[in-house]
Amino acid sequence: MAEAMTIRPDVGFIKDVLKSGGGDLKKCYQCATCSVVCNLSPEQSPFPRKQMIEAQWGLKDRLLADPAIWLCHNCGDCTSRCPRGAKPGEVMGALRNQAIQHFAAPGFLGRAVSSPKTWPLLFVPGALVFGALALWAPKEVTEPREFANVFPLHVLEPLFFLISGLVLLAFAVGLARFVKALRSAGANGAILAGLIPAFVEILAHKRFKECGKEKNRYWGHLLTLWGFAGLAFMGTVVGIGSMVGIMHTPLPFWDPAMPVESILKLFANACAAVILVGGLILLGDRVLNEEKRRTTTYFDWFFLLTIVGVVFTGILSEVLRLGEAVTAMYAIYFVHLVLIFALFVYAPYSKFAHMLYRTVAMAAMGKR
Ligand code: SF4
Numbered sequence: 001m002a003e004a005m006t007i008r009p010d011v012g013f014i015k016d017v018l019k020s021g022g023g024d025l026k027k028c029y030q031c032a033t034c035s036v037v038c039n040l041s042p043e044q045s046p047f048p049r050k051q052m053i054e055a056q057w058g059l060k061d062r063l064l065a066d067p068a069i070w071l072c073h074n075c076g077d078c079t080s081r082c083p084r085g086a087k088p089g090e091v092m093g094a095l096r097n098q099a100i101q102h103f104a105a106p107g108f109l110g111r112a113v114s115s116p117k118t119w120p121l122l123f124v125p126g127a128l129v130f131g132a133l134a135l136w137a138p139k140e141v142t143e144p145r146e147f148a149n150v151f152p153l154h155v156l157e158p159l160f161f162l163i164s165g166l167v168l169l170a171f172a173v174g175l176a177r178f179v180k181a182l183r184s185a186g187a188n189g190a191i192l193a194g195l196i197p198a199f200v201e202i203l204a205h206k207r208f209k210e211c212g213k214e215k216n217r218y219w220g221h222l223l224t225l226w227g228f229a230g231l232a233f234m235g236t237v238v239g240i241g242s243m244v245g246i247m248h249t250p251l252p253f254w255d256p257a258m259p260v261e262s263i264l265k266l267f268a269n270a271c272a273a274v275i276l277v278g279g280l281i282l283l284g285d286r287v288l289n290e291e292k293r294r295t296t297t298y299f300d301w302f303f304l305l306t307i308v309g310v311v312f313t314g315i316l317s318e319v320l321r322l323g324e325a326v327t328a329m330y331a332i333y334f335v336h337l338v339l340i341f342a343l344f345v346y347a348p349y350s351k352f353a354h355m356l357y358r359t360v361a362m363a364a365m366g367k368r
């Protein structure tokens with residue numbers, strides 16, 4: 001005789017999924033069209049039909065420990081073919097957002113970054129830190145005017161290294177909780193061994209290419225990811241080089257006496273341009289497409305606008321510096337620093353975290 005199974009729905013979880021982008025979840029009548037049309041869905045363990053019923057039943061623990069929710073790249077193929085308008089692609093996105101919040105450390109930051117009610121407050125800590133720096137830190141005023149005259153590099157560099165360390169710690173705790181949940185749900189793949197191949201696949205965006213629709217998203221994501229990786233690499237090299245005294249900051253646009261610094265500056269500007277193009281493709285895709293605009297959640301907007309804002313204010317402050325518009329240059333650079341602070345500090349709780357959770361899930365599933 002078959003064993004009876006008791007289902008304990010988590011009503012609060014259902015409400016959270018409905019609120020965070022899965023508002024049409026209950027329209028699903030389990031026809032399975034979505035699983036058939038999804039190019040990324042594996043034959044042995046197809047999604048997203050199963051996740052739709054589990055979400056309707058409020059099976060929180062099972063869904064948050066399900067690596068399949070991270071194999072979905074939100075291409076929208078299933079959403080456009082669903083005969084009931086249940087938007088399975090958006091439900092999968094809402095489940096990923098819930099997972100990030102659930103595993104976040106500390107939890108209150110996970111909830112704050114996902115809530116539109118708190119968004120202005122998220123920028124207050126950065127504004128206070130850089131406001132205090134501009135007012136009180138010791139400065140060495142040089143001509144021509146540099147950002148470092150108001151925001152001294154000998155304070156900014158160690159500050160961002162400290163922030164990076166705390167962010168890595170928060171990521172490590174969140175991902176360790178995720179791995180524990182995967183293990184207890186039966187994932188027995190060699191996660192450590194699978195990390196590098198999964199990461200390489202994400203960098204190459206191979207699975208994005210398999211989506212039938214949304215070719216623009218492929219380019220938008222690819223450019224943003226590569227530009228960001230380039231800037232992170234460059235920032236780390238320059239930060240360490242400057243702290244050990246083998247590199248001089250701020251980097252010159254071009255100075256034959258400082259060829260390494262000049263090349264790094266050119267590389268940084270190229271990366272910023274690549275991110276801007278990628279971010280504008282993603283933004284334009286959501287702004288110009290009415291259906292997309294309606295289904296884009298606050299969680300998506302927060303990350304996208306912050307990253308575009310960082311690059312835009314970075315380029316604008318450089319232009320103002322070249323034009324010697326000193327007051328405006330310092331003001332825009334202040335906004336730039338506040339946005340970078342938000343991008344970094346909230347990375348483990350924003351859409352940025354997708355990249356790492358997805359890497360771990362793919363490693364656990366043995367997906368190549
Ligand atoms: S989400 Fe839509 S396509 Fe998928 S099973 Fe439900 S009704 Fe069918």
Ligand code: SF4
Binds near residue numbers: 039079
């Ligand atoms: S949104 Fe795309 S990748 Fe995600 S389940 Fe639907 S068809 Fe598959």
